[in-house]
Amino acid sequence: MIRLLAIHKSLVKWAFSLKISPLNPISRKMRSRPRLSQWHLLAGIALLAIVLTGCTGRDVIGSARGWTPVTVSDGIVYTATRDGDVLALDSQALDRDEDAGNVWKYDPPKDRELGAVFGPPAVGEKFIFIGSSTNDGDTGKLIALRKDRESSRRIEEDEWDKVIPGAIIGGPTLAQGMVLVGSEDGKLYAFDAENGERIWTFATEGLKRDKGKEKRIWSTPTVADGAVYFGAMDDYLYAVSLDDGSELWKFETDGAVITTPLVVGTKVIFGSFDRKLYALDASDNGRLLWSFEADNWFWAGPISDGEMVYAANMDGKVYALPLDRQDDDAPEWTQKLGDIISSTPVLIGDRLVVTTEGGIVSLLDTSDGTVEEIPIELANKVRAPLSSEGPDGPARFYVGDRNGVVTSIDVERWRLSWTVRTRE
Amino acid sequence: MDPIFANLFTDIWNQGILRPMINSLVFLYAVLFSNMGLSIIAFTIFIRLVTTPLTLRQIRQMRAMSGLQPKLQELREKYKDDKSKLSQETMRMYRQAGVNPLGCLGPMVIQFPIWIGLFQALVQTLPTNPDRLVALSDKLYSWVPFVHEAIPLNSDFLWLNLAEPDPTNLVMPLLVGASTWVQQKMTTSPSADPRQQSTQSMMLWMMPIMLGLLTMTFPSGLALYWVVSNVVGVLTQYFITGWEPLFRKSTAPTAPTPAPAAAVDSQPQEETSENGGTTDTSSDGQDRRRSHRSRHARTRRRSRRGRSRGS
Missing domain, CATH: 1.10.12 (Lyase 2-enoyl-coa Hydratase; Chain  A, domain 2)
Incomplete structure (x- = not known):
């Protein structure tokens, strides 16, 4: 404070030395010149207000353009662009020739605009499903598009879309002819994948208690053994019956749950905003097996190779934890990558690919967590999950960034295979 | 601007103002019944308490300046032909009276970074989309209890969603405008200079109108801050001067007529x-x-x- 006052005093002296004081002879001379009128001052204030409003007003508050999430299936990469289109890209064709890779593009008409897409598309035998947030987050839309469509614009008769009274942030999940999706209105929806008819809905505790925004579901559901597992911002992880949407059990944490749960055998593993990773026993009504505390939120979903769980945290670290660990056990290894991590990593063979928010892609050895290759630096931020064709599939993975660029990286050669800019 | 300096300023802003504000707001939210409205009110009162010495200093300076007006007139008369002497004598008079002509600006200048910081803090602590929530994770202190668990915050307060403008587009703008007018009316010290009087009179109306209009587009959480801050300011002024300045009849400003340079003073x-x-x-x-x-x-x-x- 003393220092501030000293600076203040010297500023006053400086002002007088420059002779800009109203009491100063020079400034008295200046008064005889045409002076700044009140109207000028008025116009200046109004302009400042407009600039401030323009810079920081309503548009900035609600704007969101999506994360260009990708899902690969049989060598075709499906993505929803930040312009509201859906693209199908042939990965092998793109390896040979950039122009040959575009299989089809769905450019919805004005009245069927997609909005912002954050969760990855779900790909089935006949359809792909995409959930989105429309009207600045007020509503959600779930659309079904044919995988093998021939036309880039015409909407096929058996394609459908559903408008939901709450934005869809997580991705949809396919199981037994149903497509499951959570919404910000606090409900989990199950639709018939063929015709879009609603089969059942499940209301979260947050919705029942009317806890405002805490009812939101951002988690992508996981299906295993007839149960659907998903988290919500009311701090619960839910297990509901796939058949009728009835509640099987629920587990309360101390923070919001937005990660996609991982199911390995009877273990359900997920992270929470209370900075903990939890392992529950699904066969024992969600009994807690162990928990592990990190320094920040768990946003990215955990992944497993059957023996270990790999969990990336917003504290910029990747943790390797044995599936059968005890509460007090230290992690098998920890690798600090620096920047926050919100993108779910992928396993390629015995290597783990992790991308930080700043777009740094690292290849880690799953045995000890060492960084194997010099990290690849992408041009933009990455928040959507990475996608691959499984640990035993081709040694490559796909990533969409926040600026609409989809990139394929060859893990064997550790170099970019191709990049496609999806924004016009 | 040099990127190094730009980054430095960004870091100073983020670490010195934004992060402490965000963490304070979230911590207060966690301890005040998970209510963001109460958190903003408590935060505003805290800010006003912290800046009380500056506010009191401002009031003292304004009163002293007001008291010096007759002497200033005398000096102008006495040294009207010797400008440099007038300047020296004026400075000497200020020094003797312990008055700083720019002293009144302190609290006002302090308010601006608080407004901008609070606006950014509100937008970031009440995220309406995943992008903002991701960005928030980087701003929370790991050593402050409850803050990580408290996210996402419930932004509902009375009829307002504090992350968005007042849906009525009327109540909060009116409250902000009226409270700003009352506070300005109570704190503005009368001036002998007709030009200053004119400016004061214009500002008395301009600021409330401008803030009222801004309230229509800014998050209502910021409007709540303005209203509470103004109410605290009015109460502080009341304990010092009573209600008299509020009911003081303002002098109608006389339009300055163009005059020869020598006669202007x-x-x-x-x-x-x-x-x-x-x-x-x-x-x-x-x-x-x-x-x-x-x-x-x-x-x-x-x-x-x-x-x-x-x-």
């Missing part, structure tokens, strides 16, 4: 001092006004004599 001041007692709040104001009138009469006689000699 004396003419409008003469009109003002003759206009009324609002220019002087000291107890011997009447005597001073009388002496001013006689002095100005002498000045007019002298200037008439000068003009007749010149012609």
Whole structure:
């Protein structure tokens, strides 16, 4: 404070030395010149207000353009662009020739605009499903598009879309002819994948208690053994019956749950905003097996190779934890990558690919967590999950960034295979 | 701007203002029944308490400046032909009285970074989309209890969603405008200078109207901050001056007429001092006004004599 006052005093002296004081002879001379009128001052204030409003007003508050999430299936990469289109890209064709890779593009008409897409598309035998947030987050839309469509614009008769009274942030999940999706209105929806008819809905505790925004579901559901597992911002992880949407059990944490749960055998593993990773026993009504505390939120979903769980945290670290660990056990290894991590990593063979928010892609050895290759630096931020064709599939993975660029990286050669800019 | 400096300024802003504000707001939310409205109110009162020394200093400076107006007039008369001497004497008078002419600006200048910081803090702590929530994770201190668990915050308060503008587009803008007007009316000290009077009179209306209009587009959480901050300011002023400044009849500003350079100094001041007692709040104001009138009469006689000699 003393220092501030000293600076203040010297500023006053400086002002007088420059002779800009109203009491100063020079400034008295200046008064005889045409002076700044009140109207000028008025116009200046109004302009400042407009600039401030323009810079920081309503548009900035609600704007969101999506994360260009990708899902690969049989060598075709499906993505929803930040312009509201859906693209199908042939990965092998793109390896040979950039122009040959575009299989089809769905450019919805004005009245069927997609909005912002954050969760990855779900790909089935006949359809792909995409959930989105429309009207600045007020509503959600779930659309079904044919995988093998021939036309880039015409909407096929058996394609459908559903408008939901709450934005869809997580991705949809396919199981037994149903497509499951959570919404910000606090409900989990199950639709018939063929015709879009609603089969059942499940209301979260947050919705029942009317806890405002805490009812939101951002988690992508996981299906295993007839149960659907998903988290919500009311701090619960839910297990509901796939058949009728009835509640099987629920587990309360101390923070919001937005990660996609991982199911390995009877273990359900997920992270929470209370900075903990939890392992529950699904066969024992969600009994807690162990928990592990990190320094920040768990946003990215955990992944497993059957023996270990790999969990990336917003504290910029990747943790390797044995599936059968005890509460007090230290992690098998920890690798600090620096920047926050919100993108779910992928396993390629015995290597783990992790991308930080700043777009740094690292290849880690799953045995000890060492960084194997010099990290690849992408041009933009990455928040959507990475996608691959499984640990035993081709040694490559796909990533969409926040600026609409989809990139394929060859893990064997550790170099970019191709990049496609999806924004016009 | 040099990127190094730009990054430095960004870091100073983020680490020095934004992060402490965000963590304070979230911590208060966690301990005040998970209510963001109460958190903003408590935060505002805390900010006003912290800046109380500055506010009191501002009030003292304004009162002292007001008290010095007659002496300032005398000096202007005495040294009207010696500008540098006038400047020196004025400075000396300020120094002796312990007055800093720019001292009134302190609290106002402090308010601006608070407004901007609070706006950014509100947008970031009440995220409406995943992008903002991701960005928030980087701003929370790991050592402050409850803050990580408290996210996402419930932004509902009374009829408001604090992350968005008032849905009525009327109540909060009116409250902000009215409370700003009352506070300005109570804190503005009358001036002898008609130009300053005119500016004060304009600002008395401009600021409330401008803030009221901004409230229509800004998050209502920021509007709540403005209202609470104004109410605290009004109460502080009440304990110092009572309600008198609120009901003081404002002097109608006289439009400054174009005048020759030599006459600019004396003419409008003469009109003002003759206009009324609002220019002087000291107890011997009447005597001073009388002496001013006689002095100005002498000045007019002298200037008439000068003009007749010149012609």
